[in-house]
Amino acid sequence: MAQIGAASRQPARALGWLLLLPLIAAALFGGNLLGVRDRVFPAPTKLSTTTLNNAAGQAVSGENELPAEPYWVPLTTSTSSGTGNGTTTVTIAADALQWKVDWQCDSGTISIDARRAGAASQPIAQAEACSGSGEGFGVDSGTFTLAITTSSRWSVSVQQELDRPQVSPPLPAMTAPGSALLASGTFYGIDQQGQGTVRIYRLPDGSTALRLENFYVTPNTDFVIRLSPLPHPSSTPDFQASPSADVALLPITAGSMNFSMPSNVDPRAYHSVVIWCQRLISAYAGATLQPA
Amino acid sequence: MTAASAPVAAGAAPTFRLGSRDIKVIKPSIHDVRMRLAAVIITLQVLGQTLLGFKISVAQILITIGVCAVLEFSVVLWRDGILAWPASGLLTGNSTAFILRTTGTHHGDWWSLNGIEWFIAAGVVGLLSKYMIRVEGKHIFNPSNAGLVAILLIAGVTNVFPQYLWWGPLSVGVGLAFAVILFGAWWILRPVRMLRMAVAFWVTLAVLVGILAATGRCMVAVWHPGAICGANYWVDICTSPEVLIFVFFMMSDPVTAPKSQLGRVVYGAATAVIAVALLSFQPAEFGVKLAILASLIVTCAMVRSINRVFPAKAERSFQPEALLRGRRGGLTWITPAILAVVIITIAAPVDTAVLAGNSRVTAVELGLGGTQ
Numbered sequence: 001m002a003q004i005g006a007a008s009r010q011p012a013r014a015l016g017w018l019l020l021l022p023l024i025a026a027a028l029f030g031g032n033l034l035g036v037r038d039r040v041f042p043a044p045t046k047l048s049t050t051t052l053n054n055a056a057g058q059a060v061s062g063e064n065e066l067p068a069e070p071y072w073v074p075l076t077t078s079t080s081s082g083t084g085n086g087t088t089t090v091t092i093a094a095d096a097l098q099w100k101v102d103w104q105c106d107s108g109t110i111s112i113d114a115r116r117a118g119a120a121s122q123p124i125a126q127a128e129a130c131s132g133s134g135e136g137f138g139v140d141s142g143t144f145t146l147a148i149t150t151s152s153r154w155s156v157s158v159q160q161e162l163d164r165p166q167v168s169p170p171l172p173a174m175t176a177p178g179s180a181l182l183a184s185g186t187f188y189g190i191d192q193q194g195q196g197t198v199r200i201y202r203l204p205d206g207s208t209a210l211r212l213e214n215f216y217v218t219p220n221t222d223f224v225i226r227l228s229p230l231p232h233p234s235s236t237p238d239f240q241a242s243p244s245a246d247v248a249l250l251p252i253t254a255g256s257m258n259f260s261m262p263s264n265v266d267p268r269a270y271h272s273v274v275i276w277c278q279r280l281i282s283a284y285a286g287a288t289l290q291p292a
Numbered sequence: 293m294t295a296a297s298a299p300v301a302a303g304a305a306p307t308f309r310l311g312s313r314d315i316k317v318i319k320p321s322i323h324d325v326r327m328r329l330a331a332v333i334i335t336l337q338v339l340g341q342t343l344l345g346f347k348i349s350v351a352q353i354l355i356t357i358g359v360c361a362v363l364e365f366s367v368v369l370w371r372d373g374i375l376a377w378p379a380s381g382l383l384t385g386n387s388t389a390f391i392l393r394t395t396g397t398h399h400g401d402w403w404s405l406n407g408i409e410w411f412i413a414a415g416v417v418g419l420l421s422k423y424m425i426r427v428e429g430k431h432i433f434n435p436s437n438a439g440l441v442a443i444l445l446i447a448g449v450t451n452v453f454p455q456y457l458w459w460g461p462l463s464v465g466v467g468l469a470f471a472v473i474l475f476g477a478w479w480i481l482r483p484v485r486m487l488r489m490a491v492a493f494w495v496t497l498a499v500l501v502g503i504l505a506a507t508g509r510c511m512v513a514v515w516h517p518g519a520i521c522g523a524n525y526w527v528d529i530c531t532s533p534e535v536l537i538f539v540f541f542m543m544s545d546p547v548t549a550p551k552s553q554l555g556r557v558v559y560g561a562a563t564a565v566i567a568v569a570l571l572s573f574q575p576a577e578f579g580v581k582l583a584i585l586a587s588l589i590v591t592c593a594m595v596r597s598i599n600r601v602f603p604a605k606a607e608r609s610f611q612p613e614a615l616l617r618g619r620r621g622g623l624t625w626i627t628p629a630i631l632a633v634v635i636i637t638i639a640a641p642v643d644t645a646v647l648a649g650n651s652r653v654t655a656v657e658l659g660l661g662g663t664q
Contacts, residue, residue: 016628019424023632027639030445031646038652041450191461 068254069219070163077157092141096160105130105152114144165255178204185287192218194285208261216254222279223250227270239283320377332476343465349404353389356411360385387436414439445643449653454581457532477540486544492560493539500568512657513577551604563591576657579647586640593637
């Protein structure tokens with residue numbers, strides 16, 4: 001493994017043979033023989049092997065569901081009736097990406113252990129100082145009993161992070177007598193992908209509401225649903241050229257969801273719905289509204 | 293990525309005396325094709341930093357270039373007694389930094405040293421392959437390609453990744469990048485007579501990836517929601533600026549490519565065939581990109597054989613029997629350098645293929661872990 005000069009042929013060749021050893025070791029390491037590389041450089045994730053394998057299988061088959069931007073869903077909040085230890089129970093969905101416990105206490109320290117039948121106890125907080133609030137994370141799914149050990153008053157709330165589409169049924173008022181479908185449209189991509197439908201309803205109390213169905217937009221954060229007077233905005237500059245109106249923040253990027261519309265926005269004055277990304281200043285997707 | 297890693301030409305170079313040695317001085321030449329390549333890569337680096345959102349810091353780029361330059365400068369001075377402008381080292385560092393990314397580096401972290409050890413390792417490994425693995429006085433592998441493949445395989449998806457195949461939706465930045473790449477290809481490949489090689493590679497790749505796309509192959513990438521299949525699979529691979537840079541500016545190194553035009557066409561097509569064979573079962577972009585890079589390792593190792601079958605001095609002759617003729621006999625072939633070539637040539641594609649079964653790679657590309 002060395003260019004061999006005439007004067008130093010033997011030492012150079014010996015060095016060359018010697019240097020083959022690290023080369024062979026690197027080749028075996030690169031091939032992850034016996035999982036050595038994964039052990040030396042573990043993935044920066046605590047996802048279970050099952051989750052990883054499922055993800056890999058979906059990718060190979062090309063059938064993975066369009067995911068939403070990961071979003072947090074509150075599960076439970078529990079507050080102590082006095083001071084001292086306590087427990088609370090929470091069930092984490094099998095497809096949750098992770099979950100977290102936000103805790104508050106006002107004196108001493110707090111420890112929180114997540115206990116699940118048949119599994120080792122998982123520390124969420126270990127003798128953390130009760131100077132205010134804190135948070136701890138978990139990644140496994142199932143039903144957990146959170147054991148809170150403290151001499152203080154305490155409060156804990158649990159949220160799980162999902163990336164599956166959120167499916168909410170239509171508001172009862174949307175189909176109640178006196179309601180009316182005002183307009184509807186189908187989403188198309190502008191700067192990014194968009195699909196699904198939008199419907200705008202007048203509710204019996206005179207207010208208006210907007211429903212997205214089988215909706216998907218390329219995941220990102222800081223989305224707003226806006227109404228545009230243009231019938232078919234085709235680009236971000238196109239959309240920005242006309243005054244538009246805010247309808248609601250869009251925290252979840254896939255599924256079927258309902259939104260109340262501001263009372264000062266008259267949907268009849270607008271001809272399209274645009275999913276606007278405030279962070280990137282980009283019109284991600286749009287839908288032309290057809291009057292019902 | 294060295295368009296012309298030419299041996300240092302002595303000529304009438306000025307000299308000076310250092311201790312007991314006469315040291316020749318080789319200054320940079322504006323006529324060196326490597327200057328053109330450096331100009332193209334630096335322009336793309338600037339576009340990457342300003343318009344394309346590349347996840348690499350200025351500090352990572354400068355340190356990688358600096359380490360490679362110092363290493364090459366020192367080796368040439370020590371080995372040949374020549375004080376030479378380290379054009380190849382600069383280019384190896386620049387090319388390495390152009391493709392390599394470290395997990396957790398964000399666009400706009402201008403002075404981040406996150407994962408700098410991997411950049412240095414890739415540059416050093418690349419240059420070591422150039423100076424230590426030499427057969428008949430010439431290096432076999434493209435230095436930046438060898439360094440990148442080694443570090444991507446060894447550090448793995450949790451630490452490093454190659455620049456994305458997709459540089460973003462059509463925009464001023466992407467349009468400018470394509471213009472620079474295509475102009476650079478014409479500007480650089482013409483003088484080194486590599487245009488036919490590039491066409492042979494791309495056409496073969498386009499046809500074979502088209503077949504894969506038509507038969508339902510998909511991949512996942514962290515920049516794309518859901519699987520990339522069908523026409524998108526073809527477009528994202530075959531028209532990727534990264535793939536164009538690979539063929540135009542990495543495969544085109546005259547020192548590691550065949551000498552004859554016919555040999556270069558065979559080399560281009562063979563690299564594409566090997567690349568597609570390796571990427572055909574990769575479910576994630578990391579593996580696809582690594583497959584393309586690893587294919588060049590294999591064909592670089594075949595160049596000596598291609599040169600003998602398609603010799604430069606008789607371009608129209610075809611001499612398959614030359615494969616069976618050894619220029620040296622028997623055991624003299626078994627040298628550390630040749631064994632190193634064999635180990636690298638086998639390990640690069642085999643290790644890349646092993647990646648296909650690693651669910652961590654797919655999980656990271658799906659955004660389920662890591663921070664690419």
